[in-house]
Amino acid sequence: xxxKAALRIIISVILFAVIFFALQRLLMPxxxxxSKEGAMIQEYYQNAGDNDVVFITDCExxxxxxxxxxxxxxxxxxxxxxxxxxxxxxxxxLLEETFRYESPSxxxxxxxxxxxxxxxxxxxxxxxEAYNRMTLDGMRWSKSKVSSIKASMTKExxxxxxxxxxxxxxxxxxDRWNDLKEEDFRCFFKQDQVTDxxxxxxxxxNPVKDDYPRIxxxxxxxxxxxxxxxxxIRLLCEEHNCQLVLVKAPSLSPIWYDEYxxxxxxxxxxxxxxxxxxxxxLDEIGIDWNQDTYDQGLHLNVYGAEKLTxxxxxxxxxxxxxxxxxxxxxxSEKWTEKTRLYDQRKERMEKERxxxxxxxx
Amino acid sequence: MSFASVTFFVFLGILIILxxxxxxxxxxxxxxxxxxxxxxxxxxxxxPFLVFTTISTYLGTNYISRNAEASKxxxxxxxxxxxxEDKKAYRAQAKKRSRIAMILVLVVNIAILFFCKALLVDxxxxxxxxxxxxxxxxxxxxxxxxxxxxQSLGYLIDVYRDKAKAxxxxxxxxxxxxxxxxxxxxxxxxxxxxxxxLFSEHAFDRKxxxxxxxxxxxxxxxxxxxxxxxxxxxxxxxxxxxxxFAFFILMIFFAIQLYADFSGGIxxxxxxxxxxxxxxxxxxxxxxxxxxxxDFWRRWHITLFQWMKRYIFYPISVSKPMLNLSLKGRKKFGxxxxxxxxxxxxxxxxxxxxIWHGFHWHFILWGFLNCIFIVVSEELTPAYEKFHSRVSFSxxxxxDIFQIIRTFLLMxxxxxxxxxxxxxxxxxxxxxxxxxxxxxxLWDGTMTKLGLTGTDYIILLCGVVLMFAVSMIQxxxxxREQMLxxxxxxxxxxxxxxxxxVILLGSYGIGYDASAFIYNQF
Numbered sequence: 110x111x112x113k114a115a116l117r118i119i120i121s122v123i124l125f126a127v128i129f130f131a132l133q134r135l136l137m138p139x140x141x142x143x144s145k146e147g148a149m150i151q152e153y154y155q156n157a158g159d160n161d162v163v164f165i166t167d168c169e170x171x172x173x174x175x176x177x178x179x180x181x182x183x184x185x186x187x188x189x190x191x192x193x194x195x196x197x198x199x200x201x202x203l204l205e206e207t208f209r210y211e212s213p214s215x216x217x218x219x220x221x222x223x224x225x226x227x228x229x230x231x232x233x234x235x236x237x238e239a240y241n242r243m244t245l246d247g248m249r250w251s252k253s254k255v256s257s258i259k260a261s262m263t264k265e266x267x268x269x270x271x272x273x274x275x276x277x278x279x280x281x282x283x284d285r286w287n288d289l290k291e292e293d294f295r296c297f298f299k300q301d302q303v304t305d306x307x308x309x310x311x312x313x314x315n316p317v318k319d320d321y322p323r324i325x326x327x328x329x330x331x332x333x334x335x336x337x338x339x340x341x342i343r344l345l346c347e348e349h350n351c352q353l354v355l356v357k358a359p360s361l362s363p364i365w366y367d368e369y370x371x372x373x374x375x376x377x378x379x380x381x382x383x384x385x386x387x388x389x390x391l392d393e394i395g396i397d398w399n400q401d402t403y404d405q406g407l408h409l410n411v412y413g414a415e416k417l418t419x420x421x422x423x424x425x426x427x428x429x430x431x432x433x434x435x436x437x438x439x440x441s442e443k444w445t446e447k448t449r450l451y452d453q454r455k456e457r458m459e460k461e462r463x464x465x466x467x468x469x470x
Numbered sequence: 471m472s473f474a475s476v477t478f479f480v481f482l483g484i485l486i487i488l489x490x491x492x493x494x495x496x497x498x499x500x501x502x503x504x505x506x507x508x509x510x511x512x513x514x515x516x517x518p519f520l521v522f523t524t525i526s527t528y529l530g531t532n533y534i535s536r537n538a539e540a541s542k543x544x545x546x547x548x549x550x551x552x553x554x555e556d557k558k559a560y561r562a563q564a565k566k567r568s569r570i571a572m573i574l575v576l577v578v579n580i581a582i583l584f585f586c587k588a589l590l591v592d593x594x595x596x597x598x599x600x601x602x603x604x605x606x607x608x609x610x611x612x613x614x615x616x617x618x619x620x621q622s623l624g625y626l627i628d629v630y631r632d633k634a635k636a637x638x639x640x641x642x643x644x645x646x647x648x649x650x651x652x653x654x655x656x657x658x659x660x661x662x663x664x665x666x667x668l669f670s671e672h673a674f675d676r677k678x679x680x681x682x683x684x685x686x687x688x689x690x691x692x693x694x695x696x697x698x699x700x701x702x703x704x705x706x707x708x709x710x711x712x713x714x715f716a717f718f719i720l721m722i723f724f725a726i727q728l729y730a731d732f733s734g735g736i737x738x739x740x741x742x743x744x745x746x747x748x749x750x751x752x753x754x755x756x757x758x759x760x761x762x763x764x765d766f767w768r769r770w771h772i773t774l775f776q777w778m779k780r781y782i783f784y785p786i787s788v789s790k791p792m793l794n795l796s797l798k799g800r801k802k803f804g805x806x807x808x809x810x811x812x813x814x815x816x817x818x819x820x821x822x823x824x825i826w827h828g829f830h831w832h833f834i835l836w837g838f839l840n841c842i843f844i845v846v847s848e849e850l851t852p853a854y855e856k857f858h859s860r861v862s863f864s865x866x867x868x869x870d871i872f873q874i875i876r877t878f879l880l881m882x883x884x885x886x887x888x889x890x891x892x893x894x895x896x897x898x899x900x901x902x903x904x905x906x907x908x909x910x911x912l913w914d915g916t917m918t919k920l921g922l923t924g925t926d927y928i929i930l931l932c933g934v935v936l937m938f939a940v941s942m943i944q945x946x947x948x949x950r951e952q953m954l955x956x957x958x959x960x961x962x963x964x965x966x967x968x969x970x971x972v973i974l975l976g977s978y979g980i981g982y983d984a985s986a987f988i989y990n991q992f
Contacts, residue, residue, distance in 0.1 A: 114676070121962055128970065238980055270979050273476035280476070283974050287925055 133279040134297060137246065141292040144239075145303040146171070146193035150203075150247030153190055156306050157210040159440060161431050162187035164307065165204055165342075166219040167195040169358035172408040174217075175418045176306035177451040180444045183422040184433030189307025192247075194240035197222045197338040202257035204342060206248065208349050215352045215429045218342060220373050220384075221365065226332025238263050246278060305451045310411050312458040317398035317406040321362045329368030336376075343380060352383070352429055359387040359396055359417060361406035383428055387417065394420040411455060471511035473654065473738050474694060474978060481508070482742065486679075489746060494671035501645055501668070501746065508650040509613065516612035519586070523579055524647045527622040528640045530575035531629040534568040535636035572630045576623055583619050586612060587828065614653035616826065620777055622647050625661040627781055634661045642669060651742040655735050657753040657773040664750070672747030681950050682744030687968050688940070689737030694976035696933040697731035701977075702921035708889055714906025716916070717899045720889075721882040726934060728885060729758065732771070756941045761873040763843040766881055778819050787815030806849075817841050827888075832896060836887045843880060929975055 140147030149171065162185055164170040171191030179185050190203045204216060241261045248254040258275050266274070274281040303309065346353040355377055357365055365388060377384035387394060394416050398406055401413025409417060425431045435441050471478050485504045489497055509520060541564035545557055552560065625646065628634035637643045646661060646668060704727050706712075707720035736753045743750045753772050760766035767775050786792060792811035799807025824837025883900065890896035911917065918924065943949050953961055 117958065117962075125966065125969070128966065129973075132970070132974070265980060270475075271477070274979060277476070279973060280979055283976065283979065286974055 129279070133277065133282075135289070135293055136282040136285045137278050138282065138285065139292050139296040139300055140243070141296055141301055141303065142290075144193070144243065145309060146191075147243035148247070148300060148303045149307060149309065150190070150192050150244055151249075151300075152247075152302060152304055153188065153207075153307065154210070154249065155302070156188055157207075160186045160188040160211055160213055160306075161434070162215045162217060162425060163204070163207055163211075163213040164189040164191065164217045164219075165195070165200045165207075166197075166222045167191055168193060168309075168408055169219045169221050169360050170217065170356075171304070171307055171309050172311060173358045173360070173414050173417055174421065175308045175310075175411065175414045175451075177308070177444070177448055178415045178418040179422050179425075180435075181448060182419050183426050183431070184435035185422060185425055185431050186434060186440060186444065187306065189304075191307055191309075192240075192244040194225075194237070195222065195244055196225055196261060197335050197342075198260040199244050199257050201338045201341050201345070202253040202260070203244075203248070204345060206251055206253040208345070208351075209251070209253075212349065213351055214431060215354055215425060216342070216346050217354045217356050218339075220355050220357050220369075221360070221363065223331045223335045223339065223373070224363070224369065226335050238266055241266070242281065245275060302450070305447060305454065308414070310451075310454055310458060311403040311408065312411050312455065312462050313403040314400060314410060314412075315403050315405050316400070317361060317402060321364055321406070323364050323366070326366070329366055329372075331369070331372055339376065343382070354425075354429065355382055355384040356421070357384075357386040357388060359391055359394065359413075360408060361388075361398075383424075385421070385424060387421075390420065471508055473735070473742075474690065474976075477511075482745075486745060489672075490674045494673065497671060497747075498642065498645055498669050501649065501748075502641055505645060505648040505650040505653065509648060509653065512613040516615075519582065519612045519615060520618060520648055522582070523619055523622050524640070524644045526575050526578060527626050527647065528637070528643050530571050530626050531636035531643075532638070533571045534626075534629050537564055537568050537571070538632070540564075568630055572626055575626055579619055579623060583615060586615060587826075614655070617656045617658055618647050618653060620658045620774070621652075621661075624658070624777055624781055628661055634665075645669075649743075649748070651739040651746075651748075652750055654739065655732070656771070657736060657739065657751050658777050659751055659773065660776075664748070667747065667749045675747065678747060679745050682741045682746075684950050684953075684965065685741030685744060686738050687741075687965070687972065689734040689739075689741060690972045690976070691933070691968055692730040692734030692737065692937065694734075694972055694978055696930060696937065697727050697734060698977035699922070699926055699933075699975075700727045700730070700930055704889075706920040710895075713899060713902035714908045715903075716908060716911055717902055719911070721879075721886050724886055724889065725758070725878070725882045726930075728888075729754075730933070730937065756944060758878050759874055759941065760877045760881075761870070762847050762877055763840065763880060764847060766877055767840070767844070774823070778823055782822055783815045783819040786818055787811045813845055816845055820844075830891050831893050832887045832891050835893060835896070836884060839884045839887070843884070 138144075138147060146168070160176075162176075162179070164174055164176075164187065168191065171189045174187075174189060176187040176189060179187050190200075190207055192199070192203075195203075200218065200222060207213070241263065245254065245258055245261060248257065254275075255272070258272055262271070270280055343353050355373060357370075357373070365386075370386065373384060373386075376382070396409070396413055396416060401409050401416065403410040426433075435444075471481065481504075485500070489500055492500065506517075509517060541560065545552070545560065549557075625634060629636050637646070646664065649659075649664075649668065652659060700723050704720065704723050707716060707723065712720065733754045740750045740752070751773050753774075755769040755772065757766055757770035760769050788811075792814065795814075796808050796811045799810040801807070803810075820837040820841035821834065822837075823840075824833045824835075827833040827836065887896055890899070917927070922930070940949055943952060946952065953964070
């Protein structure tokens, strides 16, 4: 009798766990067609290892630099660990995790992130929570993920669910049953790749129309917490014998103020870091704001990103002394496949864009 | 720590394992530690209030007990030397000392409760709040204060009345005062009811644990799926523009919310206690099936109204001055005069209950309306009986249903005062029922502008139907006992559906404004 009862309990627990985790998997957003940024962090693990350059931070890297182009032009293998509105502490913990998977020679950090020192500085808190989920849900469980969650949670998240909703995401997405899409079922076991080694391709063209106004700010000072984490990133790179390169991507908005530039220059000089402000090299890069942006200068499209990558690759080769590794056959084979997928994606997206343009009056 | 949190489940899981794994002798110690840990989660700054009530009750009850024992011993020792009058005088003296001790502890604790309710929570008496920089004014009401205080003071009075023994072990008293499942919103236990199951040893009982967990599950369903979902519409419908039939809908929605929230919380509390082998008193008995207001209050928040009756109503209505008044009244006004002490007792009990809810006129109106309805109903009872003896339909089922619906609507009219601190607004809305006939809100899209979607209404409808069905089944006895009779696969299927209904349909987490238990604030 007792044996029977024990068996009943064991079967019930197993059945419960299976249903629970299946539902959890189903309800978690897959980010395949909308907000693709949410799928990028977990894609990293399929492409991790043997990358010489790792780009971190937000859309100013994952929409502006093309690793495939970097490989094809210079033979430098690279990857982007970017995510939407990635806060500097998230960049730090992602980098910490990255060093467990590979040993890059260069880490490229986009300095615009220094302007966001708190969840509040981003604005809408509900959006911030969504950004947190897009960065954190995709990370594999590790000490870095736990630390990143703790550092990132908004006030509402802390009050309502704490870390539990990250451990059991069903607690966050429990009401998505009403919004399930075809992709939630299709990608139940395996998700599509939405990026090319972390690069989120855009092919549309939406030229810059007007100058963005330089509205005076109350304060231009980067927050202490940003410096604290920048120091941590720097020290982490030093610890792993890796060069940290600071970069300001050529995005016209949000405005990169002179006061910001001075602070970054001071920091770079103080710690002997290479800093490239791409906004000051637009002509050398060859950016044409009528052709190379898909959202009026906020981010580059693939044509602009390829130009920027060609320019930046030369710096990586000349200043960081990165070698051309195209002679490595296994690596080359891998990147040939990546290039094929990249070209395929580009072609498909261009076709879709052109069809869309034909339909529109 | 909210009951509806993963942290609480982890806490409870650890407690259950330790509770049954460690020697059963120390189970009550573990419960005490767990209760204080649970309380500390609400904030350490609330702890002094709980500790003070415990210590003052301990000192009070032990003084009363020692005083009674000493006087008894003295009288026994000196029985041959004292006259009858001397003995009587000595007893009276001893009783007086005990009474003074009891009153002292009562007054100090009630003063603290009133102080906290008035200054820490209630804006009505906290006019000074804006002008003061005292940080404790921003504390909020210490969690469960009313409930643990009622329980402690009831125990104190019972010891004074020699209906309960004073606990010699202060830690056992601390557990009785702070037992965590009932700390949030009751039920309020009497010491004599709880003593045995709280302090005795409990062996692992699979059936009791399963029943406890099932009761918790039902509570979570009511709270998270029904109460917290409908809360959004209740909030919206309080707007100035919603009058007439919209106000009627608000009454119905609020009745559902209040019942699902409060009884859900009580189900969770009783379920947790049951898992730990402790039997808490029931606090609800299908209240919306009541046939009159007095009946309603015998079925709703049962333990509070038993407390009020035991410690306020009876002491007032059977006190010496009241008995004298009754005699005088009978001579002058007959039956009505004889019942004057009952009216006074009823009035004071309801006013006390109203004020306990908060220092707002609408709570006082709430108490007053309850008092009036009950007194009028009682007074009209003979007339009703006479009428029913002559009219045959009084025995029919239809009349029963009429009584149930009438009581439900009357109670809604009273309960809804909770939502309107401005009495003029309340009376205005009630009056609008008589001249605003905006039934079109049912189909003109208004209902979907209340923060609820069509799916939400379907979920609510299913939830309410389920609650109704469970109430109907309860008439034949325990639902869980009846469930044992159905095949195991179906039973487990039902439980799985309920668990996943709570997980998937519950209104919690980001994007939801899941409220704390309504009665938590009292």
